[in-house]
Amino acid sequence: MGKIYSKKAQASKNLKPKKEVVSFLLNYSKALTVVKIDDKNFEIIAN
Amino acid sequence: MADLHTPDALLVKNYVDGSEAALATLIKRHESKIYGFIYSKIADRDISNDIFQDTFIKVIKTLKSNSYNEEGKFLPWVMRISHNLIVDHFRKTKKMPMYRETEEFSIFSIMSDDALTIEGKMIVDQVELDLKKLIEELPEDQKEVLVMRMYQDMSFKEISEVTGVSINTALGRMRYALMNLRKIIDKHQIILTN
Numbered sequence: 001m002g003k004i005y006s007k008k009a010q011a012s013k014n015l016k017p018k019k020e021v022v023s024f025l026l027n028y029s030k031a032l033t034v035v036k037i038d039d040k041n042f043e044i045i046a047n
Numbered sequence: 048m049a050d051l052h053t054p055d056a057l058l059v060k061n062y063v064d065g066s067e068a069a070l071a072t073l074i075k076r077h078e079s080k081i082y083g084f085i086y087s088k089i090a091d092r093d094i095s096n097d098i099f100q101d102t103f104i105k106v107i108k109t110l111k112s113n114s115y116n117e118e119g120k121f122l123p124w125v126m127r128i129s130h131n132l133i134v135d136h137f138r139k140t141k142k143m144p145m146y147r148e149t150e151e152f153s154i155f156s157i158m159s160d161d162a163l164t165i166e167g168k169m170i171v172d173q174v175e176l177d178l179k180k181l182i183e184e185l186p187e188d189q190k191e192v193l194v195m196r197m198y199q200d201m202s203f204k205e206i207s208e209v210t211g212v213s214i215n216t217a218l219g220r221m222r223y224a225l226m227n228l229r230k231i232i233d234k235h236q237i238i239l240t241n
Contacts, residue, residue: 022078026074028107
């Protein structure tokens with residue numbers, strides 16, 4: 001195997017998570033409702 | 048956009064009060080810091096994405112259940128969550144097994160110092176520098192693909208999106224970039240090794 005010399009050079013400065021991850025999170029947040037009854041939390045995910 | 052100047056605490060409050068857009072702003076504002084932090088420890092993009100996602104799932108659940116109190120700042124709190132998830136990840140994958148030294152078993156039989164010597168380091172630095180000069184000689188389109196792939200760790204799919212060419216074209220440019228590098232190296236009898 002050849003050696004890789006590009007490894008330590010400029011790690012990309014502007015790292016960002018995948019677009020899919022962010023859009024999943026936003027949709028998850030929209031779908032999630034947390035209901036508190038007494039001291040218990042119930043999570044409801046809307047379809 | 049007014050969002051740019053809204054403090055985190057207010058966005059958190061708006062989000063708890065039901066504004067989904069506030070969450071989008073918070074994620075947008077901090078994504079690269081948080082993701083960069085995770086990536087710096089994990090050095091794997093897929094796992095970093097997973098941990099980033101788990102971090103924000105926790106954030107969302109905590110905020111929605113009203114258990115977040117604005118004692119500290121938002122970002123350090125999120126960083127703390129991702130830090131804990133990173134520790135969990137390493138614990139799960141058992142990256143850090145423990146060995147005890149006994150009479151029959153010396154710890155140094157499995158440990159070695161593979162750090163480079165000063166000379167080795169100088170050679171690697173020199174090779175990297177030479178390689179960069181060679182890359183500069185490549186045609187612009189090939190250089191662009193090679194730098195994105197090798198130095199910025201982007202996938203060919205991402206490269207094709209950024210440069211606006213098809214994946215096959217990007218693959219072809221990468222292939223030609225490597226062939227051209229080999230040609231230059233052969234032509235000038237350059238020895239890139241250590």
